[in-house]
Amino acid sequence: MSAIKLSVTDLLAKLVAFDTTSHKTNLPLIDFVRDYLASHGVESQLVPSSDGLKASLYATIGPGATIGPADGKDAACGGIGLSGHTDVVPVTGQDWDSDPFQLTSRDGRLYGRGSCDMKGFLACVLAMVPQFRSRNLKTPLHILFSYDEEVGCTGVRPMIERFGDQLIKPRLIIVGEPTGMGVVEAHKGATRFAVEVSGRAAHSSMAHLGANAVMAAGRMIAWLGSKEAALRDRRDERFTPPYASLQVNVINGGFAQNVIPATCTFTIDIRNLPGSPVRHLEQDIKAFAEASILPGLRAVAPEAAVEVTRTNEIPAFQAGDDSPATSLALQLAGQNETFSVSYGTEAGLFQQAGSSTVICGPGDIAQAHTANEFVDPGQLENCTAFLTRLADWCER
Numbered sequence: 001m002s003a004i005k006l007s008v009t010d011l012l013a014k015l016v017a018f019d020t021t022s023h024k025t026n027l028p029l030i031d032f033v034r035d036y037l038a039s040h041g042v043e044s045q046l047v048p049s050s051d052g053l054k055a056s057l058y059a060t061i062g063p064g065a066t067i068g069p070a071d072g073k074d075a076a077c078g079g080i081g082l083s084g085h086t087d088v089v090p091v092t093g094q095d096w097d098s099d100p101f102q103l104t105s106r107d108g109r110l111y112g113r114g115s116c117d118m119k120g121f122l123a124c125v126l127a128m129v130p131q132f133r134s135r136n137l138k139t140p141l142h143i144l145f146s147y148d149e150e151v152g153c154t155g156v157r158p159m160i161e162r163f164g165d166q167l168i169k170p171r172l173i174i175v176g177e178p179t180g181m182g183v184v185e186a187h188k189g190a191t192r193f194a195v196e197v198s199g200r201a202a203h204s205s206m207a208h209l210g211a212n213a214v215m216a217a218g219r220m221i222a223w224l225g226s227k228e229a230a231l232r233d234r235r236d237e238r239f240t241p242p243y244a245s246l247q248v249n250v251i252n253g254g255f256a257q258n259v260i261p262a263t264c265t266f267t268i269d270i271r272n273l274p275g276s277p278v279r280h281l282e283q284d285i286k287a288f289a290e291a292s293i294l295p296g297l298r299a300v301a302p303e304a305a306v307e308v309t310r311t312n313e314i315p316a317f318q319a320g321d322d323s324p325a326t327s328l329a330l331q332l333a334g335q336n337e338t339f340s341v342s343y344g345t346e347a348g349l350f351q352q353a354g355s356s357t358v359i360c361g362p363g364d365i366a367q368a369h370t371a372n373e374f375v376d377p378g379q380l381e382n383c384t385a386f387l388t389r390l391a392d393w394c395e396r
Helices: 008-017 027-039 119-127 131-135 156-161 206-209 213-231 280-297 324-333 349-351 375-395
Strands: 043-047 054-061 080-085 104-106 109-111 142-145 171-173 183-187 189-198 245-253 263-272 305-312 338-341 355-361
Touching: 008 119, 008 131, 008 375, 027 043, 027 054, 027 119, 054 131, 054 156, 054 305, 080 119, 080 349, 109 375, 119 131, 119 375, 131 189, 142 156, 142 375, 156 349, 171 324, 171 349, 183 324, 189 213, 189 280, 213 245, 213 263, 213 280, 280 305, 324 355, 324 375, 349 355
Parallel strands: 080 142, 080 171, 171 355, 183 338
Antiparallel strands: 043 054, 054 142, 104 109, 183 355, 189 263, 189 305, 245 263
């Protein structure tokens, strides 16, 4: 197979053209990336989802490229990982001035869904593959492309589970989320719960015969508001807002104005500060339901229940003062200042797995998820320059 030669912009156009909205498959994009890498003599390993409709991709360039499952855990750790997610958020309900899945250049910007978050970084990494291959790398570079980051960082987890066994665990990882090529060393975590309140239906004219699940859920939500206020006592001025937040963002209950609702469901989204876990809140919520909600419901409906389920947890990330990944990123970026962000990434999961991790990539996060999402070509140039300096470092 002859080498596929494409510029950063050409590669970004290819990647944007794949509609990898999280509820759809990403396999056509992964197949393209695998073929592109193969054309440059780079083998890929895929980590498929349980249903086989999606996959993460892992590839190594440089020494250690032949380490595989047969080698077990011997020498299966080292090198630098370049990490990005392939999925994007929906365009439903957004007013775009051009086809969101066709890269469009206008006003000196490159428009398209995912151009900023974060296919711009993926394109830069792929464009650098020929140069990476031509270098005499002493330190290997690993390419880690995941799926379903936008719906809770779920796709990267099966790949991480293979670190040190079937896949080399990178010693350092650079997550290329859009930071304007600034070096980000901390972000908030996200913990999400689903709550289902069950009561008993009745005609609204006979309210005493029913146990109103919506009103019970309302009392829980009011109590959660007081818990959110208490979270503001601990502050960290690196973040906006500088405290943890707790929000109820989705609620569903009832189906007719004259029927006492038997069920109500709502979701809880908690954004916690690094070093401030919120696992205790799960027990607090359950204890409040048991003491203050269920007695009233069960006085009428003994079968009443409140189910609290943790649906996802994205760990907060804090690289630490002695982080090798942060030190390297600052060196490569020519900077001496780090930043913190309030959104979540896969960085905390990589850190939990034992890889020193930092966040640095092209684009402005303000453009992520918006109509007419764009990336500045200058950001892509800065990213490829950053990766060129990384290749220099890996040669040394």
